[in-house]
Amino acid sequence: MTAVELIREGLSQKEVAKILEMDRSTVSHYLNGRNLSWNSIEVAEIITKFCPKDFLTLTYALLNNSEKTRIIVKTCSKKKFQAEIEESCIGCGLCADTCLMNAIVLDDLKAHIDSNWCNGCLMCSDVCPTNSIKILEVENGS
Amino acid sequence: MVVNTKEVAEKDMNVKRSSDEENRELSYKDEICVGCGICENICPVDAIELGDTGAIIRTDADVSKITIDEDKCVLCGMCSVACPADALDFKIDDESIIEMDEYPHLIKSAEIDDDTCVFCKACETACPREAITIARNLPERSKLVTGEIEIDKDTCISCGICEEMCPADAIVMEHHSPTSVDPTVSADIEVDKEKCVYCLICRKSCPVDAIKAVCRSCSYGDYDLKPEDAETEGSSFIDEEACINCGWCEEICPVDAAAVKKSFKGELNIDQDKCTVCGACVDICPCNVLSFPQPSESGDIPEKVFKDEKFCIYCGACEKVCPVEAIDVKRTDVDYTPTKSSSWKSKMESLKS
Numbered sequence: 001m002t003a004v005e006l007i008r009e010g011l012s013q014k015e016v017a018k019i020l021e022m023d024r025s026t027v028s029h030y031l032n033g034r035n036l037s038w039n040s041i042e043v044a045e046i047i048t049k050f051c052p053k054d055f056l057t058l059t060y061a062l063l064n065n066s067e068k069t070r071i072i073v074k075t076c077s078k079k080k081f082q083a084e085i086e087e088s089c090i091g092c093g094l095c096a097d098t099c100l101m102n103a104i105v106l107d108d109l110k111a112h113i114d115s116n117w118c119n120g121c122l123m124c125s126d127v128c129p130t131n132s133i134k135i136l137e138v139e140n141g142s
Numbered sequence: 143m144v145v146n147t148k149e150v151a152e153k154d155m156n157v158k159r160s161s162d163e164e165n166r167e168l169s170y171k172d173e174i175c176v177g178c179g180i181c182e183n184i185c186p187v188d189a190i191e192l193g194d195t196g197a198i199i200r201t202d203a204d205v206s207k208i209t210i211d212e213d214k215c216v217l218c219g220m221c222s223v224a225c226p227a228d229a230l231d232f233k234i235d236d237e238s239i240i241e242m243d244e245y246p247h248l249i250k251s252a253e254i255d256d257d258t259c260v261f262c263k264a265c266e267t268a269c270p271r272e273a274i275t276i277a278r279n280l281p282e283r284s285k286l287v288t289g290e291i292e293i294d295k296d297t298c299i300s301c302g303i304c305e306e307m308c309p310a311d312a313i314v315m316e317h318h319s320p321t322s323v324d325p326t327v328s329a330d331i332e333v334d335k336e337k338c339v340y341c342l343i344c345r346k347s348c349p350v351d352a353i354k355a356v357c358r359s360c361s362y363g364d365y366d367l368k369p370e371d372a373e374t375e376g377s378s379f380i381d382e383e384a385c386i387n388c389g390w391c392e393e394i395c396p397v398d399a400a401a402v403k404k405s406f407k408g409e410l411n412i413d414q415d416k417c418t419v420c421g422a423c424v425d426i427c428p429c430n431v432l433s434f435p436q437p438s439e440s441g442d443i444p445e446k447v448f449k450d451e452k453f454c455i456y457c458g459a460c461e462k463v464c465p466v467e468a469i470d471v472k473r474t475d476v477d478y479t480p481t482k483s484s485s486w487k488s489k490m491e492s493l494k495s
Contacts, residue, residue, distance in 0.1 A: 066162070087484045090186055092218035097144045097161035108244050109483035127144070129187045129216045130485070 019071055048076045053121035060100050070101050073119050080139035081120040083113035089132040095124035148212035153205070157212045166217040167233045170210065174383055175229035176428040177207040178457035181221035184489055189214035190221060196422040196463040220489055223247060223478075226405065226457045227386055227428065246481040246490050248405035250387040254378040258399035261376035265391035265400055270430040270453075273384035274391060278376030282336075283310075288366035289340030289357040291333050297352035300328035304344035304353060312337035313344060388429035388453045406493070407475035408456035410449055416468035417446040423460035423469060429453045432460060471495070 013031065017024040047058060055077070060069045083103075091109030103117035104124060111133070113124070118135065125133040149156040153172035158165065177195035189211045198205050219232035219239050223246055232239050239245045254265065254274070261278040293304075305313045316329040340357035358366060378399075391400040410431070424432045424447065431454045435444040458471040476493045 089483070090216075090218045090220065090485050090489070091483060092216040093164065093166065094144060094159075094216050096163050097159065102163075109481060109486055129218075132485075 020068065052077065052079065052119045053123060056100055056119055056121045056123075066100060066102070070117070073101065074117060077119045078139075079120055079137055080115070081118045082115050082136045082138045083118050084134040084136065085111050085113065086130075086132040086134065088130045089128075090130055092129060094127045094129065095133060098123050098127045146212040146215055146217065148210070153207075155206065155210060157210055157215050157217065159217045164235050165233075166219075167236075168210070168215065168217055168219070168222065169231045169233070170206070170208065171229050171231075171383075172206045173229075174227050175207045176227045176386065176457055176459050177426055177463065178226060178459040179208075179462045180224050180226060180457065180493065181208060181230060184220050184224045184493065185215075186218060186220060186489070187214050187216050189216075192462060195426060195459065196465065199426050199463075200422065219245065220486070223486075224490070224493060226250070226455055228383065243479075244481065244483075246478045246486055249477040249479060250403055250405040252380055252385050252387050252391065252400070252402045254380060254391065254395075255399045255401070256377055258397055259376070259378055259395075260397050260399070261374050261378075262396060264394045264396065265378075268390045268394045269385075270388060270390060271384045271386050271428065273381040273386075275379045275381070276376060277379070278374050280374055281372050283339065284336045285371035286367065287339045287357070287359050288362060289338075289355065289359060291335070291338055291340065291344075291353065291355040293331055293333060294352045294354070295331060297350050298331055299350050299352070300326060300331065301349060302328070303347050303349065305331075307343050307347045309341060309343065310337045310339050312339075386428045386455060388431075388455055390430070390453055393452060403477075404455055405477045406456040406473045407477075408454075408471060408473040408495075410451050410454050410456065410460075411470045411472075412447050412449060413468040413470070414445050414447070416466050418466055418468075419446045420465060422463045422465065423447065426459045426463045428457070428459065429455055 013027050014024055017027045020027070047055060050058065056069070056073050059073055060066065063069050063072075089110045091106050091111065093106050093111070095111050096104040096106055100121070100123070101117045101119055103114045104111050106112070113133070120135055120137060122135055125131070125135060144159060144161060146157055146159045149158070155170045157168045177192065177199065179192035182190045182192045191209050191211070193205055193207050193209065195207055197203060198207055217232075222230040222232035222239065226248065240247060259276075261276050263276045263278070266274045266276045300315065302315055302317070305315050312334045313331065314334065315331045317327060318329055320327055340355060340359065342355050342357060345353040345355040387402050387404055389402040389404065392402040419434070421434070424434065431450050433448050433450075435448040437444050456471055456473050458473075461469045461471040473494050476490060478490050481487055
């Protein structure tokens with residue numbers, strides 16, 4: 001499914017294969033509907049509709065690869081989020097260490113969240129000791 | 143799930159958090175800790191607890207003055223920034239945040255200017271933390287005096303009076319028992335010119351006037367002696383880890399070579415009525431500010447605890463240790479380097495009471 005989305009975004013099969021670390025011919029087979037397991041596609045579709053946190057953690061658990069997880073979750077999440085960090089942030093970096101999407105960096109003792117990469121899992125605001133992170137859903141993707 | 147680890151080595155401890163992004167490490171050295179509890183107050187997640195410092199200090203107990211709960215600690219580094227003794231050090235990827243400009247730092251320092259210093263060692267003696275070492279090379283004694291001395295060995299009766307009298311131990315005789323072959327009590331007598339100060343005591347005390355000696359220091363000193371030979375050279379060293387910036391060195395220095403900057407200003411008030419004279423504050427004060435006064439004359443009742451506030455760093459350790467709340471430490475001013483983070487700024491401001 002990620003492959004389909006990436007192709008839709010205008011990437012070539014070769015690029016898709018490289019990003020997902022797959023064989024190019026496998027990508028091609030999938031995209032042309034050959035050797036497809038419709039059951040697995042169904043399962044994948046259900047997973048993408050999980051709540052963002054479950055989608056992200058399940059994908060990460062299945063792949064055990066943070067780069068691939070980030071790409072897949074970013075590509076298949078239709079929701080958009082906007083993150084706001086309040087002034088009470090102490091720059092402890094716990095959110096940055098927690099974020100599986102690597103969307104958070106620290107600058108001048110304050111966290112900054114790249115909304116492009118945020119998938120709204122809210123794990124950062126769960127760990128934040130000062131309750132400084134507000135994640136807003138700005139597009140629900142439907 | 144991000145998990146902290148804690149290593150404990152005797153009374154010291156390290157709390158660490160490692161991720162792909164960065165490694166954070168908080169280290170605590172109990173030996174340096176003054177037990178003020180500022181870390182406990184500033185910790186945003188209540189991960190630090192100050193122990194029973196009075197009991198720990200007075201019984202030399204095998205317990206750390208603070209405990210850090212590694213499950214609560216978020217490794218933000220605030221405690222290390224606020225610690226007036228630098229007992230807590232916080233490192234990100236092995237670099238201490240003391241080196242990082244984005245973090246605020248308490249402005250405090252102690253310096254001794256070696257060019258002004260006369261190496262009298264008063265500061266070394268006064269320093270309550272034994273943080274100062276003064277290394278000095280004294281001038282050679284022989285270069286500070288001038289004169290001549292000679293012993294007429296034929297006249298000398300080897301009585302040894304000059305040897306005994308010499309305040310500089312400059313006269314050495316080779317004593318032995320007389321024999322029929324050599325019926326003398328000493329084989330030889332020599333003056334060590336490096337040691338002799340031409341005080342002329344030997345000449346005056348010699349019963350047979352065998353010593354000719356003259357001191358030229360006063361009459362010819364200006365020609366024979368170089369003033370630079372009389373200078374004591376040396377160097378000072380302040381152990382920054384041990385130094386608490388109390389200001390004893392600055393106060394005691396006779397030539398104003400020591401300069402101390404303190405990060406806190408404030409007030410120290412002792413309620414003499416409440417005080418039970420237990421002495422816990424006197425024992426814990428890292429700056430020797432507090433002491434028990436001696437009555438100046440018999441029958442005189444002095445106040446219970448005496449304070450010499452000019453050495454106070456307003457850390458508040460005494461206030462925390464006092465069992466009857468007789469001590470009040472107010473911090474009215476905190477001097478720290480600027481930070482862009484408003485949360486850190488307000489935390490630093492919260493050190494004021």
